[in-house]
Amino acid sequence: MSNAVNNLTKFTTLNLPPAADFGIGIAFNESTNKIIGCDGFSWFDIKNTITDNIGEAGSFGFGVGVPSALPTGFSEMLGSTDIQSDNYGNYTYTDGSVMVYIPLHYCKYGTGSNGLAVNIVDIKPFGYFFDVAAANAAGYFIPRAFYNAGTVRQGVFVDKYGCSNNGGIASSIKLGLPLSSAATHNPFSVLNGTPANFYYGAIAAVKTRGSEFFTPTAFIYHMLAMLSLSHGQAATSTTECAWYDSTGVKNYPKGNNNNALGDTNDATLTFVSDGFPNCAKTGSANNLAKTTHNGQANGIADLNGNMYEISLGLTSQVPTSTGTLYTTDATGYVLGSTSIALITGSGTVVAGDMVTFAGDTNQYAVTTGIAAPGTIVISPGLKVAIPAAATAVTVVPASFYLLNTSVDVVALTAGATLTTDVWGAKGIVTNYTNLGATYESLTASSSAKAIGNAGQVFSDAVTGTSWAATGAGIPLVGGTGGTNMFGNDILYDYRPDLMCPITGGNWSVGSLAGIWTYYLNTIRTSSTNTVGFRAALYI
Amino acid sequence: MAKIYSYIKYVDTQITRTLVLPYELGTELATIGDVTYVSLPDDAVLPTVQHDEIKASIQLVTLTPELRTAIKEASPHAKLISERIIEKIREQYTVDHELYLARIGVGQQQGLYTPTAAELQEIADFGVFVEGIRAWGNAERAKLGL
Numbered sequence: 001m002s003n004a005v006n007n008l009t010k011f012t013t014l015n016l017p018p019a020a021d022f023g024i025g026i027a028f029n030e031s032t033n034k035i036i037g038c039d040g041f042s043w044f045d046i047k048n049t050i051t052d053n054i055g056e057a058g059s060f061g062f063g064v065g066v067p068s069a070l071p072t073g074f075s076e077m078l079g080s081t082d083i084q085s086d087n088y089g090n091y092t093y094t095d096g097s098v099m100v101y102i103p104l105h106y107c108k109y110g111t112g113s114n115g116l117a118v119n120i121v122d123i124k125p126f127g128y129f130f131d132v133a134a135a136n137a138a139g140y141f142i143p144r145a146f147y148n149a150g151t152v153r154q155g156v157f158v159d160k161y162g163c164s165n166n167g168g169i170a171s172s173i174k175l176g177l178p179l180s181s182a183a184t185h186n187p188f189s190v191l192n193g194t195p196a197n198f199y200y201g202a203i204a205a206v207k208t209r210g211s212e213f214f215t216p217t218a219f220i221y222h223m224l225a226m227l228s229l230s231h232g233q234a235a236t237s238t239t240e241c242a243w244y245d246s247t248g249v250k251n252y253p254k255g256n257n258n259n260a261l262g263d264t265n266d267a268t269l270t271f272v273s274d275g276f277p278n279c280a281k282t283g284s285a286n287n288l289a290k291t292t293h294n295g296q297a298n299g300i301a302d303l304n305g306n307m308y309e310i311s312l313g314l315t316s317q318v319p320t321s322t323g324t325l326y327t328t329d330a331t332g333y334v335l336g337s338t339s340i341a342l343i344t345g346s347g348t349v350v351a352g353d354m355v356t357f358a359g360d361t362n363q364y365a366v367t368t369g370i371a372a373p374g375t376i377v378i379s380p381g382l383k384v385a386i387p388a389a390a391t392a393v394t395v396v397p398a399s400f401y402l403l404n405t406s407v408d409v410v411a412l413t414a415g416a417t418l419t420t421d422v423w424g425a426k427g428i429v430t431n432y433t434n435l436g437a438t439y440e441s442l443t444a445s446s447s448a449k450a451i452g453n454a455g456q457v458f459s460d461a462v463t464g465t466s467w468a469a470t471g472a473g474i475p476l477v478g479g480t481g482g483t484n485m486f487g488n489d490i491l492y493d494y495r496p497d498l499m500c501p502i503t504g505g506n507w508s509v510g511s512l513a514g515i516w517t518y519y520l521n522t523i524r525t526s527s528t529n530t531v532g533f534r535a536a537l538y539i
Numbered sequence: 540m541a542k543i544y545s546y547i548k549y550v551d552t553q554i555t556r557t558l559v560l561p562y563e564l565g566t567e568l569a570t571i572g573d574v575t576y577v578s579l580p581d582d583a584v585l586p587t588v589q590h591d592e593i594k595a596s597i598q599l600v601t602l603t604p605e606l607r608t609a610i611k612e613a614s615p616h617a618k619l620i621s622e623r624i625i626e627k628i629r630e631q632y633t634v635d636h637e638l639y640l641a642r643i644g645v646g647q648q649q650g651l652y653t654p655t656a657a658e659l660q661e662i663a664d665f666g667v668f669v670e671g672i673r674a675w676g677n678a679e680r681a682k683l684g685l
Contacts, residue, residue, distance in 0.1 A: 248552055259566050260615035267615070278619075448562070454553060481554075488555050492562075510567050511557055 058234030063294030064089030144471025159534035222473035241295030255304030332388030365425030450482025489514030549592035569613035
């Protein structure tokens, strides 16, 4: 038991019995996640479970939590609120899906000069600080994963297992046959509504469970990876973290990745075949805790290997336009204008590409293009008026894009033509921030970069683009080379048109698989029998 | 037939250096002593860019019968193939059924029993079936260079 009462803002909401005189006899028992009181003779429970508590890294219950209220359709499992239980923080949805609740929390990334050693991660419960400003001032940030539709979310439910077909619904069920984006291996198309067997089909596939579910973003996957990193760094035994390695050499979640239903770094681990060569059934490890993000049976399983998982949040677009040296005519265009005449220059400006105008930082999708000087049509209408003078027009070059915090990921659609779409010019100009042709370790080098370095690997920024990039799992420019701390996991540094990233690795890639692994050389219409998905839900 | 490379992994407290392979190609078969054996499809090319820490140890392996046996015993892939051979046989023949056929065969061999034509046909069918499975297993091992 700890004497530290480190969460005082929570205490104001507890409605303690008025007759009780707790005086100094009140404390938070970290091992049970309960508030306890003392009447001078003995300790007793005051509140059974502290809700929305991410826990203490290295301890039981870290990395998952108990929500203050369950969303409609969710039910507790036996032990959902018992920190010692394999089901702590685990809940079932009406379809039988098991989902794990991850409460909002703070994170601080060590630089070696900010109070933490370089690449050390510290996690605090959300109630630890008075407010976000106080947290930021101390170097802590809310992970990007908890921002959606312009709000900070209380928490997120994430599927414990990869999705499998459950009577037409994509469900998170133990020992399921993981769905894949290819016709040859438990295809998406067997689900209700026949989602397409392409990566974009995952967006419709998760909706078979309910409209509020969504395909997880890279922000969620890398928030889980950061929790995992922090837990491994704080752990002292395999009791609280089954994959813990005191040497630091293999101190990360394991998985089905050796192409023989085992882990290339842990010969004790075995998995059960799903009938497709060397792919495993979901959650089928002989020691499940070794495969979860927090090294406990209550964690999220199979994030290392087995099936790559489709993630949203980062994309890239490559223009096909050849147009150069175009300018507008000298008419001038008011706010909202969509038809813009280009009078000089040459080459094509192709519908589906994006343009910018000098003096305006916004990007615009071209909906009607030109092959020679003429009038282009853009979307949305001008956000900054064009003066009555020839104004340079530039086709946006191949770039990386990161999803804005204002976007509701639940409402994103799977096409490449609408403003609500994950892909395509209209969707990009509406929903994303341009990171540029290169950004930190993303250089479109078409190569595999091992994540990790003796120097700082991720930005410690608490706001802004650097913060969001850390949330997406994008290492700093010097953050690669590969270290044991990051599992020698791989960033596949590519920049294809309509990029659809996948995470985690598959059953055959050996040590290249891992919770940080991020593969960027796949696109919206990719279709692969080693690539599936899981679902998430915000509250 | 795949080819097999051997090398010595470099591991310290900070970094681990393993063989750089073509994407989604190559299988780490086993580590015996300090030496790790990796199978690569015959038409695949080992990237020339390798980590300095392991570069000097990389060798194309010429398999001896002894080394093949050692790798097969240590490799989870070879073990999995053996398990799948058994599973495939069990999909059609139970242990009891296989023992039944074996008893007939032994009895015939020792002159203690004269099988019926139907029994002989069943033993022959079993033999063809099992040889088909074994051929599958050998082909799978060959994909690994074993």
